[in-house]
Amino acid sequence: DAMVIQNPRYQVTQFGKPVTLSCSQTLNHNVMYWYQQKSSQAPKLLFHYYDKDFNNEADTPDNFQSRRPNTSFCFLDIRSPGLGDAAMYLCATSRVAAWGQKGDTEAFFGQGTRLTVV
Amino acid sequence: AQSVTQLGSHVSVSEGALVLLRCNYSSSVPPYLFWYVQYPNQGLQLLLKYTTGATLVKGINGFEAEFKKSETSFHLTKPSAHMSDAAEYFCAVSDLGGYNKLIFGAGTRLAVHP
Numbered sequence: 001d002a003m004v005i006q007n008p009r010y011q012v013t014q015f016g017k018p019v020t021l022s023c024s025q026t027l028n029h030n031v032m033y034w035y036q037q038k039s040s041q042a043p044k045l046l047f048h049y050y051d052k053d054f055n056n057e058a059d060t061p062d063n064f065q066s067r068r069p070n071t072s073f074c075f076l077d078i079r080s081p082g083l084g085d086a087a088m089y090l091c092a093t094s095r096v097a098a099w100g101q102k103g104d105t106e107a108f109f110g111q112g113t114r115l116t117v118v
Numbered sequence: 119a120q121s122v123t124q125l126g127s128h129v130s131v132s133e134g135a136l137v138l139l140r141c142n143y144s145s146s147v148p149p150y151l152f153w154y155v156q157y158p159n160q161g162l163q164l165l166l167k168y169t170t171g172a173t174l175v176k177g178i179n180g181f182e183a184e185f186k187k188s189e190t191s192f193h194l195t196k197p198s199a200h201m202s203d204a205a206e207y208f209c210a211v212s213d214l215g216g217y218n219k220l221i222f223g224a225g226t227r228l229a230v231h232p
Contacts, residue, residue, distance in 0.1 A: 006161075031217055042208060042222035043162070050217060090161055094218040105150050105169050107218055109161040 003027050004110035006091050012116045013081050021076040021113045023091030030098060032074040033107065034066060035090040043090055049074060050096065081117045088112045120145045120211050124223035131230055137181075137196040139226045141209030144190065150212035151192045152220065153183055157205045165207075168192060179203070204230045 005024045013019040023032065031050050035043035047056045049068045063085070065077040078085055091110045097103030125140040143149055150169050154162040166177025173185040183194045192209060207226050213219035 004161075009159075033219065035220075040225075042224050043220070044222075045219055048217060048219060055217070088159075092162075096217055103218075105212065105218065106152065106164055106167055107220060109154075109163070111161045112159070114159060 004091060004093055004108050006089075006110035006113050008113060009111060010114050010116070012118060013078075015082065015117055016080045019078050019081055019115070021078075021089050021091075021115070023074045023076070023110055024072050025093045025108075026072070027093055027095070027108060028071060029093035029095045029108070030071070031094045031096050032068060033092040033094070034064075034074070034076050035092065037088040037090060037112075039087070046076075078115075081115070083117050086115055086117045088114050120149065120214065120221050122209050122211050122221055122223035124207075124209050124226050126226055127224065128227050128229065131199045131228070133201055133230055133232055134198050137194070137199045137203065137228065139194040139207050139209075139228065141183075141192045141194065141223060142190050143192060143209075143211050145211060145214075147214065148187075151183075151185060152210045152212070153177065153181070153192075153194050154208045154210060154222075155205050156208065156225075162208065165194070199228075199230045201230050201232070204228055 033048040034046045037043040046060045067075045090112045092107040094107040095104045121144045123142045152167045153165040168185045176182045209223040210220040
């Protein structure tokens with residue numbers, strides 16, 4: 001039944017060692033998002049893909065990159081993780097109205113990946 | 119710019135008591151509003167949403183919220199708290215850009231005690 005699946009649920013990485021988090025969806029939604037949620041804080045949008053179009057938030061650090069090879073998968077790459085990047089990373093999807101297709105108004109979230117940097 | 123303010127970072131209620139979590143928003147146009155719940159080390163689950171139409175919306179697990187334009191509020195309520203309601207609750211507004219991007223409030227942690 002899982003619709004937005006994030007792997008792994010828990011990830012430990014070394015300071016400065018590149019790490020990749022993955023997200024897949026079975027909803028066939030055209031938009032995928034990555035949110036960062038630091039401890040006791042609200043989720044904050046890093047970027048989103050509308051189909052294959054990548055959209056970065058203005059204040060997202062260059063250390064964060066993303067790839068979406070197809071509709072179902074999206075990856076978050078952290079090139080050189082610092083201690084301040086330890087957080088829960090949430091993937092979400094949504095269906096935005098496109099040519100000839102009705103959209104929706106809500107986002108569906110995965111279970112998140114808790115990243116620890118040591 | 120849009121924003122969301124949640125009054126009270128921590129709310130504690132007795133089991134069976136009324137739950138009231140407060141949310142105020144700022145938006146230049148009629149907003150889409152959402153309440154999400156997050157259990158420890160879990161993702162976000164949608165409780166309910168307001169887009170258009172009826173201002174009192176009902177969600178899952180007995181929660182409801184009322185959109186009040188004059189007060190720019192979207193408070194979440196539940197008549198009788200259950201122990202399983204203990205969680206973090208986030209109010210959010212949908213960004214005006216049209217891609218369903220969410221702007222979240224800081225969250226309210228609800229504790230339910232026997």
